Amino acid sequence: MGKGIPSRQEDYSAWYNELVKKADLAEPSDVRGCMVIKPYGFSIWEKMQAELDRMFKETGHTNAYFPLFIPKSYLSKEAEHVEGFAKECAVVTHHRLKNAEDGSGVVVDPAAKLEEELIVRPTSETVIWNSYRNWIQSYRDLPLLINQWANVVRWEMRTRLFLRTTEFLWQEGHTAHATRQEAVDETEQMLEVYATFVEQFMAIPVIRGLKTPSERFAGAEETYCIEALMQDGKALQAGTSHFLGQNFAKAFDVKFATKEGGLEHVWGTSWGVSTRLMGALIMAHSDDNGLVLPPKLAPIQVVIVPIFRTEEQFNAISQKVNLLKAELQQLGISVKFDSRDTHKPGWKFAEYELKGVPVRLAIGPRDLENNTAEVARRDTLEKQTMAMDEQFPQKIQDLLTEMQDSIYQKAHTFQQENSQRVDDYEAFKKVIEQPGGFVYAHWDGTEETETKIKEETKATIRCIPLNAEAEEGQCIYSGKPSTRRVLFAKAY
Template sequence: MSKGLPKRSEDYSLWYNELVKRADLAENSAVRGCMVIKPYGFSIWEKMQAELDRMFKKTGHSNAYFPLFIPKSYLSREASHVEGFAKECAVVTHYRLKADPSGKGVIVDPEAALEEELIVRPTSETVIWSTYKNWIQSYRDLPLLINQWANVVRWEMRTRLFLRTSEFLWQEGHTAHETKKEAEEETIRMMNVYATFAENFMALPVIKGKKSESEKFAGAESTYCIEAMMQDGKALQAGTSHFLGQNFAKAFDVKFATREGGLEYVWGTSWGVSTRLMGALIMAHSDDQGLVLPPKLAPIQVVIIPIFKREDELEAIRAKANEIMESLEDLGISVKFDDRDTHKPGWKFAEYELKGVPLRLGIGPRDLANNTVEMARRDTLSKSVVDLDEHLAATIKETLADIQESIYRKASAFTQEKTTTVDTWEDFVEVLEQKGGFIAAHWDGTAETEERIKEQTKATIRCIPLDQQAEEGSCILTGKPSVGRVLFARAY
């Protein structure tokens, strides 16, 4: 293996970037601002995708696919929506290339200009609602519960692998409803689906809340979110769910015949999570040795490494390893036997630590003689000797479940430790600079104050927690009345 990773405590940003690359998750591409997700990284995303897809379908949603290109005029129909995305849009203006007369490759054919420019999808509300106009005529067509897995483009100047790239992968749900109540319930339901996924599969504790007016999605009536705390004390928005009201239905004239015989605009929602979840997974759990993956999302849950000098020793170990692998696979546990003779066991140990494999089994001739195996946990870096008996598979299954829970408990304790309540501006600034994390503080509810706090400290209102208690107080900056605390943090 190459030299160790940078330490988180010394340079968190460098540690993150190096870990993503060295663990074979992703790399920068030849296209500026875009990334190549490598097979190991993509296999983690596929496990996320599969579980989320199952959860969406269980709540009644179906998958569909809509165009990558959106006519420019569509974005003009909903004023706040276009304003929110205008600076991030990539625009297609021509449809043909031709040979450069100078003989130097190709040039854009000036005679092939599009009649109307096309926007490369930054999000799909406009193109989907233009389609829904043809799909919805009556209350019998509702609710319409659609999700799509896709890529989107939001032109970014400063990029970081998984966290912020010009192109990224995501899912976006778009639903249409008969009543405001149904749409609002859908918005909350999907936020809860995201929270359940984050906590049960990513082992990532999250805060569920509502965005402030200035932080909500462009074109929405209200935005709900899940917020997570990273190890450097910065927050990360891990998922959002938007109540669109009738804004897009009105923009695209999507009406339905009501049960009473009238004609009404439908009510809408949209919601999404992206490959940014990969960044959250890395930053919330990993350490100076490499990735720490929750077993439920690990591509390889158990790796078996033989320790041998002679070929006959390897064959004896392989026979026992095959028995173990078969028993684990019967329990649905993914397992790999690494018998490469090109690397020593110590090198392999370090490699699988770097890649975050939850459980490692080492077997040598002495282990076979003693009918034991050395078991190493990635989360605690602890080792134990376990009997090679008929209960080994069950023991490993229990250990993986304990690792999953242990990773969550550690992240939850960290989030609690990094959540501070303050009542004064001086304390707010001190905690932000010295400790970081979430800060629960009173705010007067105005966009002006929110912007002033952001300008002075780079901290934003991450959310108004859904479990917030009514509590009269004074805004930390202006001293004006406040009805409850909100969560501030610096964020990715």
């Protein structure tokens, strides 16, 4: 099976694009900027979704669903919000088509113009807070902890599968609280949920931080984020959690009766991750042979490939494999027995290597005689012959656990080796240009300086790291006093 994937060193962008397609994760659709997520890609997203949904529910959240269409007037109620999303909105203006008089097809019926245009949701704060006005009357209704799994549309001119598409899948949490502190605690809690998921399941280390005022979510008082480093030295924002203050509560007049008998606006948060995490998963771990998937998110954790020449050999191997498969599944391991006779074992090996299946077992007639199996691990491409004794299923489970940790440690080492502290602008420009990575440097706190650095180097302040120690210094650009270093990088 010829993979036909460029190397990362040769062309990282082409490597990524081809890998997404060759590994059967997704493909472009006929609608510009939109993608078709194929079954194998969607099965990875489903595993992500299942783990995140479990974590959300463990923290007291419940799922709901809100309309895809948002009245235009809703977006006008929160000034910063509409300004932040106005250029990305898709707008529905008519509700009917009709046949063209010349028989050329269908056209928009001019008589079917909507009285008020509808926005295809770019995010749901406005439509959700409009509902919250009816749901929240008293302190007894708080906190309100809602999440929804949905699709959104943000019109994009330059797109890339998973990383930036016009339509994408995501979850968005929207919560309402009685006090400012409760809302801040919620915002920080959900950031930690995201960080835990990305580190423990996606095996990607992240930096937790605050966005600068210019990079905040439109309508938020603070935006918290997690930043991950990809193999080409660029950063990728892997999740955000927003403290909304009372901005949307005031815009939609969401008030509650307090215990003391007063009437106050509630405090809000919103938080979300999207199918962009699929892009992060691919770029953080994969190699020139194909995907490398952390076992916790691999749709198939173990694939068993039989090697046989005769039907008799196949039947004997199948008997053994079916017993082994049941034992592995009892341990919660997802197993595929590839019994196809339409492809040779070598072709299958290449296919599962490309798709990032963590462990491959090859079993032939000689293995049956010796009660052994060839065990190949995807992350290091190492092979070994192991006895298929009573401990064999547990050994495979232990191997998967070891691989999960090993993949994380490799990414963590890469992040550390590609993180630098710089103290002057010339050094900063050299590092950002080549080899890139995370750069910790002093910044004077002004939007003017932030903009200048971005214009001159294409590097942005990814975040102000949380819990970073105070450190007196001078801004690398302006020379003005600074009290801490911030994280710079070029980013997706």
